[in-house]
Amino acid sequence: MSERVFITGIGMITAIGDNVAGNLQNLRLQRSGLGYSSYIDTIYKSVLPVAEVKQDNASLFAMAGIPETGGYTRTTLLGMVAMREALQHAGITDVQSAPTGFVNASTVGGMCDTEKWYFDIINPEKEGDFIQYIDTLDCADCTQRIADIVGFSEHIATISTACSSSANALMFGARMIKQGLLPRMVCGGTEALTRFTLNGFNSLKNIDKQFCRPFDQQRTGLNLGEGAAYLVLEGETFARANNSRILGELSGYCNTNEAFHPTSPSPDGDGAYEAMKTALAMSGRTLDEVQYINVHGTATLNNDVSEGKALERLFGTEVPLFSSTKPFTGHTLAAAGAIEAIYSLLAIQHNLVFPNLHFSERMEELSITPVTELMEGQSVNNVISNSFGFGGNNASLVISKYEG
Amino acid sequence: MAAISPQDTFDGNIFSAPLVHTNSNRFSCVEPDYKPFIPANSLRRMTRVLKIGLTTALKCIQESGITTPGPIVTGTGKGSLQDTERFIREIVQYEETALNPTPFIQSTYNSVNGLIALQQKCTAYNNTFVHRGFSFENALLDSMLLIQEGAAHTLTGAFEEITAEHFYIKSRIGCWKQEPVDSRELYTHLSPGTIAGEGAVFFTLTGTPTPQSYAAISGFRMLYKPTTDKLAAALQAFAPEADLIITGCNGDSNHAHFYETLDRSFPGIPQLPFKHLCGEYDTAGAFGLWLAAHIIKDQQVPQQWYPTLPPLPAGINKVLFYNHFYGEQHVMILLERVS
Numbered sequence: 001m002s003e004r005v006f007i008t009g010i011g012m013i014t015a016i017g018d019n020v021a022g023n024l025q026n027l028r029l030q031r032s033g034l035g036y037s038s039y040i041d042t043i044y045k046s047v048l049p050v051a052e053v054k055q056d057n058a059s060l061f062a063m064a065g066i067p068e069t070g071g072y073t074r075t076t077l078l079g080m081v082a083m084r085e086a087l088q089h090a091g092i093t094d095v096q097s098a099p100t101g102f103v104n105a106s107t108v109g110g111m112c113d114t115e116k117w118y119f120d121i122i123n124p125e126k127e128g129d130f131i132q133y134i135d136t137l138d139c140a141d142c143t144q145r146i147a148d149i150v151g152f153s154e155h156i157a158t159i160s161t162a163c164s165s166s167a168n169a170l171m172f173g174a175r176m177i178k179q180g181l182l183p184r185m186v187c188g189g190t191e192a193l194t195r196f197t198l199n200g201f202n203s204l205k206n207i208d209k210q211f212c213r214p215f216d217q218q219r220t221g222l223n224l225g226e227g228a229a230y231l232v233l234e235g236e237t238f239a240r241a242n243n244s245r246i247l248g249e250l251s252g253y254c255n256t257n258e259a260f261h262p263t264s265p266s267p268d269g270d271g272a273y274e275a276m277k278t279a280l281a282m283s284g285r286t287l288d289e290v291q292y293i294n295v296h297g298t299a300t301l302n303n304d305v306s307e308g309k310a311l312e313r314l315f316g317t318e319v320p321l322f323s324s325t326k327p328f329t330g331h332t333l334a335a336a337g338a339i340e341a342i343y344s345l346l347a348i349q350h351n352l353v354f355p356n357l358h359f360s361e362r363m364e365e366l367s368i369t370p371v372t373e374l375m376e377g378q379s380v381n382n383v384i385s386n387s388f389g390f391g392g393n394n395a396s397l398v399i400s401k402y403e404g
Numbered sequence: 405m406a407a408i409s410p411q412d413t414f415d416g417n418i419f420s421a422p423l424v425h426t427n428s429n430r431f432s433c434v435e436p437d438y439k440p441f442i443p444a445n446s447l448r449r450m451t452r453v454l455k456i457g458l459t460t461a462l463k464c465i466q467e468s469g470i471t472t473p474g475p476i477v478t479g480t481g482k483g484s485l486q487d488t489e490r491f492i493r494e495i496v497q498y499e500e501t502a503l504n505p506t507p508f509i510q511s512t513y514n515s516v517n518g519l520i521a522l523q524q525k526c527t528a529y530n531n532t533f534v535h536r537g538f539s540f541e542n543a544l545l546d547s548m549l550l551i552q553e554g555a556a557h558t559l560t561g562a563f564e565e566i567t568a569e570h571f572y573i574k575s576r577i578g579c580w581k582q583e584p585v586d587s588r589e590l591y592t593h594l595s596p597g598t599i600a601g602e603g604a605v606f607f608t609l610t611g612t613p614t615p616q617s618y619a620a621i622s623g624f625r626m627l628y629k630p631t632t633d634k635l636a637a638a639l640q641a642f643a644p645e646a647d648l649i650i651t652g653c654n655g656d657s658n659h660a661h662f663y664e665t666l667d668r669s670f671p672g673i674p675q676l677p678f679k680h681l682c683g684e685y686d687t688a689g690a691f692g693l694w695l696a697a698h699i700i701k702d703q704q705v706p707q708q709w710y711p712t713l714p715p716l717p718a719g720i721n722k723v724l725f726y727n728h729f730y731g732e733q734h735v736m737i738l739l740e741r742v743s
Contacts, residue, residue, distance in 0.1 A: 043500045106534075107512070118492050121576070122569055134577055138482055139513065140536040144732070153628050157542040158535040160483075160513035168531055175549050199495050200508035257476075257521040257530040262509055271527060390509065391518025393530055 002178040004251070006402065008244040009090020009186075009232030010342045011082045014329045015051035015225055018063065019085050024346055027354050030374055032327050034211045034223055039074075041116065042195045048207050050193055051225030051330025053078060066149060070132030073110035074226075076142040078335075079190030082228035083146055086186060090232040090244065094151070098238065101155035101182045103173045104143040105165035105189030107334040110136035112192035142190055154182055160334065162389030163296070164255075165189050166229070167337030167397055171253045173233050183238035188230030188338035197333065198224055204263065206300050212331075214297035214324035215304050215370045217361040222298040225330020229338035231345075248345045251382070251400040252283030258392030264302045265388060269310030272296075275396035276314055276384055283398040285382050290320045290398075292353050292378075294340045296386040297324020297370070298331050303388065308366040321378070323356035323371045337387035337395060344383035344399040353378050405618060406463035407694050408433050408456045409603035409682050411709070414463065418698060423681075423709050425587045429580050430571050431601040431683035449506060451486040453604075457516035457563035458523065460604040465524065465559060468608035468616065473526030475555050477546045478517050479539030479562040480532065481686020485570050487511035516563060529555075537729020540605075540687040541626055544737075548621070551611040561606030562687035571600050579684075579730075581655070588711060590655040590680040598654040601683015605690035607697075613742045618697035619723070623738030630734055632665055639669040642724050642738055646673055647717045650696040652688065652727030654679040659731040666726055674714040681709055689727045689735055696723045700741050 013019065015033025016026035026033070033051040040050070053060075057077060061068045064080035087095065114121070114137040117130035135141060143158045155176070159169045166189030173185035201207050201224060208221035234244055256278070258271035265271060280290065295307055311319050325343050332339055347353060356370035381401040388394045407413040410431035412421035424434065433456060438447055441459045450458070457478075465473075482488075487510040494503055509515060514532040521530050529550060533542035540562035547558040574580060581597040590599060613620065623645070625638055649670055653663045654677075666675075676699075682691040699705055700723050707713055721741045728734040 109534075115492060115495075119496070121573055124572075131576065134573060137488075138536065139534040140481065140538075143535060147628070153630075155626065156535065156628050157533060157538060159531065160534040161517075161530070161532050162512055162514055172531070172546060175546075175553070179549055179552055195495060195500070196491065196508075199500050199503055200491065200505065200511075202500075203503035203505035203508060255529045255531065257518070257527050259521045259525050259527050262515065262518055262522065274527065389514070390512050391514040391530070391532075392521055393514060393518070 003235040003237060004249060005174040005177050006234050006236060006239045006246045007231050007248045007250060007345060008234045008239060008246060009086045010345065011085025011089055012229035012339055012342050013053055013078055013081045014227035014339055015053055016328050018055065020342065027328060028374060030355055030357065032211065032357055033329055040193050040195055042198055044198060048198065048202065048209060049211055049223045051223060052193055053226055070129055071136060072145065073113040073136050073142065074192035075106060075110050075112055075190050076145045078192055078226065078228040079142050079146050080149060082230050083150060086230040086232055096151055098184050099154045099182050100152060100184045100186065101173065101176060102147050102152040103157045103159065103169040103185060103187040105159045105169040105334045106139040106142055106191060107160055107162060107165060108194055108197055109139040110141050111194045111196045115194055115196050161393040162391055163333050163336055164387040164389040164393040164395040165334035165337065167387035167395035168255060170231060170250065170338065170341060170397060171255060171395060174250050174253060177233060177235040183235045185233045186230050187233060189334040190228035191226055191333045191335040193224060193226040208299060211358050212299035212327055213358040214299040214326055214356055215308065215363060216359050217363050219299040219304060222300055222331045225332040227329060227332045227335045227339055229335055229342050231338060231341060246402045248348055248402050249400045250397060252279040252398030254278035254396050256394045258394065260392055263390050265306035267306060269306040271392060271394040272307050272310035272386065272388060273313050275394040276310065279396040279398045283400060287315055290382050290384055291380045292347050292383045293320055293322040294344050294383060294385045295322050295324050296388045297326055299326060304363065305365050307386065308363060308368060312366065312368060319368045321353050321371050323354050325354055327357035340385045341397055341399060344385045347380045347383055348401045351378050351380060352376055405607050405694055405697060406460045406467055407603065407605040407691065408436065408460050409691055410434060410601060411681050419704060419706050427584050427586050429584055429599045430566060431599065433602055451484055451510060453484045453563055453565040454510060454516055454519060456604040458519050461520045461559060461561055461606045464606035464608055470557055470608060473524045473528060475529035475550050475558045476517055476520050476526060477531050477543040477558055477560050479543040479687055480513060480534060480564055481536045481539045482564060483513040484510050485565055485567045489567060489569050536686050537733030538626060540690040541735050547609050551609060557608055557610045559606060560609050561604065562690035563604035564602050564685040564687045566600045566602045566685065587680045591653060591677055593655050594657045594660060596656065596658050598656040598684045601685050601688060603682050603691050605694045617742040618701040619739040620742050621737060622740045625736040627734040629732050635662060635734060636665050636669055638736060639666060642736060643669060645722050645738060646724035648720050648723045649673055649675045650692050650723060650725045651675050651677050652679060652692055653677040654684050662728055662731060674716055676705065686729060692727055693725055693737060696725050696739050699723065700739050
């Protein structure tokens with residue numbers, strides 16, 4: 001039997017907190033991170049709500065513990081802040097102390113900074129410091145800068161499967177551990193808000209001018225967010241020999257494709273259904289052992305119908321408690337899978353189920369409604385965390401309580 | 405396997421296709437007729453790398469004779485540059501209003517994968533790696549993991565495009581040679597930088613050999629920013645094995661010392677470089693591997709592509725592939741003949 005994969009460290013930064021404790025506090029206070037942008041240069045600054053990290057780049061440099069120099073994009077800085085916390089939390093002072101891989105995820109890499117300089121970069125008559133940002137646009141830039149600061153050299157990879165990116169990063173890391181390639185992996189994703197993605201989703205008419213309302217009959221779209229999150233994964237043998245503090249288990253996962261439309265899921269949620277079903281089967285848990293589902297729940301018209309139908313198909317009339325945490329963090333694209341994996345773990349650790357903010361009216365297509373109030377004292381042993389994206393990419397993770 | 409590249413690799417016989425060369429420091433693909441692969445109404449909306457990627461994938465599936473779709477895993481360092489550039493430009497041009505979402509959708513790095521899945525009605529595992537010179541290689545690793553986990557086969561590939569704008573951007577940080585170089589003289593023209601290229605290559609990988617198998621992958625190693633000693637040690641691990649080496653040598657004097665380490669590790673073993681055929685790009689390794697697999701299966705080298713050919717072994721049984729991307733991502737793959 002292959003290695004079990006344990007979570008031994010977590011780190012994150014989002015619009016509701018600069019670290020895990022800050023996130024947990026605001027989840028408990030039911031305080032949304034949505035508002036209007038302070039940092040993006042866009043005509044929609046005070047029109048389209050976003051969930052921005054409440055730190056400027058200078059503060060992020062300080063939090064990331066790196067001197068304020070050129071070429072570090074906000075994507076890298078957010079990632080670095082989350083990485084520092086994850087390593088510290090796992091008690092790793094030197095990643096070289098054991099062979100450790102790094103699987104990162106991003107959807108638009110360093111676009112947040114290159115989009116400011118792009119027209120100077122392509123203009124032969126312009127010269128200046130912007131040249132430092134010339135090679136930061138791709139998704140590997142942030143991965144390598146983080147890897148170089150931290151000292152990862154065993155294996156590095158970057159994944160981009162739209163909004164399921166960091167869920168796939170966790171999956172890939174877990175599979176590398178199970179097959180004995182490396183005993184320890186740090187996996188997750190980083191995403192900064194950009195004018196590029198804001199206009200992209202807005203051109204698709206997918207952005208709500210109000211705060212997003214997942215699984216609500218009146219939902220009209222998503223709000224974008226930014227953030228980063230990493231989880232330290234360790235194989236059972238290594239974790240035990242290393243005396244690691246085990247926070248939970250990544251007990252199941254599955255990646256499927258809708259093969260339906262470039263940007264829409266199938267109406268009955270075929271891909272979501274398969275992903276959840278197969279991930280759960282892998283975890284060895286039964287349907288009634290799932291106490292909470294952190295749904296993808298973007299609040300777009302299509303996602304919520306499709307995901308809701310998949311939940312009803314899989315669980316019948318016994319759909320577990322579920323909620324979307326997107327009204328707290330916004331949709332953080334590539335970082336969403338890792339952020340929500342941490343929220344799932346927090347639900348298990350603290351016996352909590354988070355509320356799906358801004359919900360008021362059940363969708364006509366569904367017979368289920370999300371959790372709307374914070375639930376404390378809930379026994380949560382197994383959580384399904386869903387991340388679905390463009391290109392038909394679906395990823396479901398099962399996160400379980402560590403029971404020895 | 406299937407490849408669209410700056411050479412005539414899509415149709416016909418690569419052992420007779422003439423050598424295509426360039427003096428512009430920038431290689432572009434020889435594009436095939438897409439109509440047999442993509443319906444006209446879809447074709448109109450698609451930009452170059454989407455067409456190149458999708459068509460190569462479809463041809464690869466066709467060639468392998470596989471009818472049940474399985475996992476699709478790809479690598480691309482830059483995705484659709486044309487769409488990315490177009491959307492950045494339109495945001496400014498139209499002052500963020502009334503934008504056409506198509507270039508945004510197509511700029512997403514996983515859009516080619518999504519299109520292949522859609523076209524093939526393939527609901528299995530689907531992943532896209534985007535890590536410069538490790539993009540294709542991580543896709544290959546992922547595919548090997550999938551086969552270990554029980555997948556009967558995978559569709560594994562890479563695609564990249566170079567645009568005029570991106571060529572210029574990279575020239576500002578010295579990626580290309582300043583002086584125009586005849587691609588046929590790439591290896592004798594040692595100076596900083598190299599020549600740009602592009603292409604798409606797809607492989608069908610299986611866990612057990614089939615009559616169509618080109619080669620078996622029996623060794624695989626990736627090294628991130630290794631020291632010369634670490635690289636030499638890793639190469640040495642393949643040392644007694646290879647009787648031919650395919651190298652990513654590209655005439656760039658900034659990083660030539662890594663290929664000198666290769667020379668020292670394998671004295672007397674013949675080497676064939678491939679960048680004079682495809683240029684340099686994030687996923688050029690896929691082209692090199694495709695060439696290596698052809699050579700090992702057919703037991704011959706496309707001689708017309710090599711004006712000066714080293715003496716070759718009588719039987720090409722083990723081929724070592726070694727490539728690096730600007731000295732940062734280093735890859736070694738050992739291929740063996742399938743008997």
